[in-house]
Amino acid sequence: MNRRIQINKKLIFSSTLLVLGVIFYDKYNGLIPYDFVNGGSDIDGMINTLFQVQASIATLGIALIALLSEAAKTTVFGVSVSRYVMQESHKILKHRTLIFTELCLIMMSYFAIVLKYNNLFISVFIISLVIILFMVNDIFILFYGSDYIKDDIKEYCLSIYEEDDIDKKNAILNSLEKDINFSVENNDFTRLKDDTELLFNILKVLIKEKDILTIRGQFQEVCTNLCEKIFMQEKSNQIYLCLNFIYEIYKECNEHNNDDNQYIFFTFLDDIYRELINSLRKIKYEIISSKYIIEKIHKELYKNLYFEKEKAESSYYLKNNYFLKMYSSFIYHEFFILNKQNNSEENISKVKHYLYENLKNIIEYDTYKYFQEEKKEMAYDEICNYFKILIDNFDEDALEDIFFDSFLDIYSFKEYRIRGIFIIVIYLYYLLEKESLVDDDLREFVKKLMKKKSFTIGNFIFRRNRNYLFNEKLINTIKNKLRTWEKYPKKRGMGKVLIMEDTINEFLIFTMLKRNSYKESLMQDILLLVHGNEFHFYTAFVGNNKMNTVEKYEKFLTLFDFEAIEKHKLIQKVDMLESAISDIYKTSEIKVSEKEKLNDEDIETLKENIQEKCSDTIKECISIFNKIPADIKTKTKTMTLFNLDTDTRFIFEDVNSRMGSWIKQSLIILLIQLINENLLAINKNYDDKESLEDFFHSIEENELTVDTLIGYRNWFYGYIKEDRFAEFEKNKNKIESDGLGNIVVAINSKQLFFMLKKIKVYIKNYSETEILSDKKRDANTGDGYMYNITNDIFIGFKKEELIEYVNNRKKKITVEIEFEYGISGKPIGLGLFFKND
Numbered sequence: 001m002n003r004r005i006q007i008n009k010k011l012i013f014s015s016t017l018l019v020l021g022v023i024f025y026d027k028y029n030g031l032i033p034y035d036f037v038n039g040g041s042d043i044d045g046m047i048n049t050l051f052q053v054q055a056s057i058a059t060l061g062i063a064l065i066a067l068l069s070e071a072a073k074t075t076v077f078g079v080s081v082s083r084y085v086m087q088e089s090h091k092i093l094k095h096r097t098l099i100f101t102e103l104c105l106i107m108m109s110y111f112a113i114v115l116k117y118n119n120l121f122i123s124v125f126i127i128s129l130v131i132i133l134f135m136v137n138d139i140f141i142l143f144y145g146s147d148y149i150k151d152d153i154k155e156y157c158l159s160i161y162e163e164d165d166i167d168k169k170n171a172i173l174n175s176l177e178k179d180i181n182f183s184v185e186n187n188d189f190t191r192l193k194d195d196t197e198l199l200f201n202i203l204k205v206l207i208k209e210k211d212i213l214t215i216r217g218q219f220q221e222v223c224t225n226l227c228e229k230i231f232m233q234e235k236s237n238q239i240y241l242c243l244n245f246i247y248e249i250y251k252e253c254n255e256h257n258n259d260d261n262q263y264i265f266f267t268f269l270d271d272i273y274r275e276l277i278n279s280l281r282k283i284k285y286e287i288i289s290s291k292y293i294i295e296k297i298h299k300e301l302y303k304n305l306y307f308e309k310e311k312a313e314s315s316y317y318l319k320n321n322y323f324l325k326m327y328s329s330f331i332y333h334e335f336f337i338l339n340k341q342n343n344s345e346e347n348i349s350k351v352k353h354y355l356y357e358n359l360k361n362i363i364e365y366d367t368y369k370y371f372q373e374e375k376k377e378m379a380y381d382e383i384c385n386y387f388k389i390l391i392d393n394f395d396e397d398a399l400e401d402i403f404f405d406s407f408l409d410i411y412s413f414k415e416y417r418i419r420g421i422f423i424i425v426i427y428l429y430y431l432l433e434k435e436s437l438v439d440d441d442l443r444e445f446v447k448k449l450m451k452k453k454s455f456t457i458g459n460f461i462f463r464r465n466r467n468y469l470f471n472e473k474l475i476n477t478i479k480n481k482l483r484t485w486e487k488y489p490k491k492r493g494m495g496k497v498l499i500m501e502d503t504i505n506e507f508l509i510f511t512m513l514k515r516n517s518y519k520e521s522l523m524q525d526i527l528l529l530v531h532g533n534e535f536h537f538y539t540a541f542v543g544n545n546k547m548n549t550v551e552k553y554e555k556f557l558t559l560f561d562f563e564a565i566e567k568h569k570l571i572q573k574v575d576m577l578e579s580a581i582s583d584i585y586k587t588s589e590i591k592v593s594e595k596e597k598l599n600d601e602d603i604e605t606l607k608e609n610i611q612e613k614c615s616d617t618i619k620e621c622i623s624i625f626n627k628i629p630a631d632i633k634t635k636t637k638t639m640t641l642f643n644l645d646t647d648t649r650f651i652f653e654d655v656n657s658r659m660g661s662w663i664k665q666s667l668i669i670l671l672i673q674l675i676n677e678n679l680l681a682i683n684k685n686y687d688d689k690e691s692l693e694d695f696f697h698s699i700e701e702n703e704l705t706v707d708t709l710i711g712y713r714n715w716f717y718g719y720i721k722e723d724r725f726a727e728f729e730k731n732k733n734k735i736e737s738d739g740l741g742n743i744v745v746a747i748n749s750k751q752l753f754f755m756l757k758k759i760k761v762y763i764k765n766y767s768e769t770e771i772l773s774d775k776k777r778d779a780n781t782g783d784g785y786m787y788n789i790t791n792d793i794f795i796g797f798k799k800e801e802l803i804e805y806v807n808n809r810k811k812k813i814t815v816e817i818e819f820e821y822g823i824s825g826k827p828i829g830l831g832l833f834f835k836n837d
Contacts, residue, residue: 250300458560542578593808632822747829
């Protein structure tokens with residue numbers, strides 16, 4: 001800065017001198033030279049000599065430029081020293097401009113000599129000397145070395161970020177990135193330190209100027225490349241420098257976030273966190289432990305977490321630092337599994353505790369201006385992952401000190417502890433009792449651990465904290481976390497039945513059963529778990545599996561150091577569980593049936609749909625019978641087309657998709673009933689291969705004219721005259737039904753008249769007698785009835801409940817048709833009827 005002030009003073013002095021020479025050349029022309037040149041010597045000779053000197057001085061400037069160009073290879077912060085000296089350090093007096101100015105001054109001097117403007121010539125000559133001195137002053141800077149000018153270049157770089165020139169900002173960061181790469185590759189630690197300090201100061205300026213776009217853009221790109229390059233080199237001093245740099249930039253942004261509403265968050269570590277973690281396996285913890293840099297970064301990463309709410313969702317989604325939920329696990333794995341030989345037991349123990357304490361403080365004590373709950377949930381997720389890696393690596397000492405003696409506090413009712421303890425204990429239960437893919441060593445470790453700590457665990461879950469309440473969030477969080485911990489085969493392509501979900505359900509059901517002595521309170525707990533999956537829980541724990549549940553429950557209690565319970569008392573407990581699940585199942589079914597109940601408007605709409613479907617289907621089928629032969633006497637008759645018991649859940653779907661086939665099948669049966677007395681009949685066993693031979697023989701023998709097939713069975717593979725039947729059915733009228741594959745009725749349509757006149761649809765409830773007639777009494781209550789809800793699952797209902805439930809869930813549909821019909825002659829056709837015997 002001081003050097004720039006001096007340069008500006010020289011500029012002002014020289015400019016003033018030139019202006020004075022121009023202004024006063026006429027008034028003092030001829031006077032000044034005589035005063036300065038030996039009192040009257042040869043002025044013209046002196047002027048010519050000075051002109052020659054000036055021309056030589058101008059060439060000296062060009063030589064200085066050539067000399068400065070030799071320093072082009074020298075850079076500071078990626079900025080060329082020669083470029084900075086000649087161009088960037090001066091806003092006006094750039095060396096290129098000065099050379100051009102020197103040449104212009106020579107021309108000015110020439111005209112001053114010709115016109116005898118001696119004062120002007122002397123002024124121009126002095127200006128030329130000043131310019132050369134100015135340029136010589138710059139050349140001396142190079143001899144001082146790059147350290148002399150480092151601060152000026154640093155100040156210049158930072159000043160660029162106070163301007164709006166994006167190209168210059170990008171150029172500075174690009175140059176700095178190249179210099180960082182050079183420093184890393186050549187292990188120039190001092191230079192690398194200076195580069196990172198400048199990069200950090202650039203961030204401070206960007207934050208001050210609120211240039212968020214550059215921070216999230218090119219600045220992060222440079223940080224990514226810097227960190228990746230250093231971590232790949234695996235040099236301890238560089239790694240520590242980089243970790244400290246990461247800590248400082250995160251800290252700077254987080255301090256800004258606390259004081260400003262414009263949130264700045266970084267994402268670059270999401271791209272290189274693997275390189276960061278992998279670099280730790282090559283260094284000793286002592287190198288980076290002096291200022292607890294790993295732990296400090298941990299805290300700053302949490303402060304910098306950013307969540308964004310999706311438009312259609314109420315919850316927030318994480319936008320950066322995705323790896324953070326595994327941070328402690330990664331540090332543990334790299335330092336104490338892969339790099340254990342380089343770290344002392346004391347350091348290993350120290351960092352294990354520090355990682356845990358860090359997370360505990362984040363969850364229990366730290367406060368955040370933004371996303372408080374989301375950040376604590378992230379820390380809770382991480383602490384569970386940390387405990388898991390301790391288990392998977394047989395770290396009994398750490399589990400003893402951190403989990404059992406600290407985290408598993410029997411006097412703590414904090415929800416995050418309860419969730420964490422349940423997750424870890426269920427995971428231990430899963431490894432020990434359920435998963436066949438667990439290695440023998442791990443299973444043995446868990447077995448010893450559970451035996452040693454069974455009372456402690458049981459004391460927390462079943463005794464001291466028995467008054468904590470289960471809630472939906474607690475259960476969902478436990479399930480969501482543990483689903484990701486399921487063990488899978490190590491060999492690719494091998495299948496596996498997922499059992500984690502069932503393990504969680506079993507553990508929670510048994511926990512709830514142990515905690516509750518009364519059915520009412522048990523129902524409150526298991527309702528959160530069972531709701532919506534009543535069928536699954538009923539079949540898994542009670543019903544046919546009840547005794548299996550008794551055995552599992554007995555083993556569960558033994559595992560957690562409870563005294564043995566007599567068999568009949570265990571059965572009583574499971575009976576209570578069955579009764580609770582049955583009641584929940586019944587309540588759920590009743591609520592569902594109330595939603596499915598048809599109101600008057602639904603019933604009327606349904607009647608119209610059925611009537612329309614019947615009319616269209618029947619008319620389509622009987623159109624060939626609408627012509628009345630002359631010798632036919634007709635009758636009008638009303639008959640039931642069909643009765644249908646249907647479930648209200650599917651009733652509208654049934655009408656739209658399946659009603660047509662029901663109507664057609666019922667119509668065919670009705671038609672066969674009407675013409676039965678006027679029909680020849682052949683009865684055959686299903687596998688009688690001569691059936692078709694008898695069929696055609698009868699038609700020929702009775703000289704029947706046949707143009708319509710009703711039914712009907714249309715395939716006779718391996719039967720005698722199979723090919724003749726295929727030819728026979730061509731060009732015939734067909735009234736087919738998939739449900740009548742055991743008949744073939746062939747008639748003459750001209751001998752039958754059938755005309756639909758009226759359709760009536762009845763939709764009725766079941767009577768009390770119909771509902772209760774075959775139901776067993778409920779042995780538990782004595783005043784109820786057992787009802788088969790589905791798959792032989794019988795649930796006890798009170799009489800009023802059952803009647804209402806059945807009539808909400810089921811309806812009787814009856815369709816009556818009134819029609820006019822007549823038959824001409826006897827017989828009108830032949831029927832081939834098959835039976836299975």
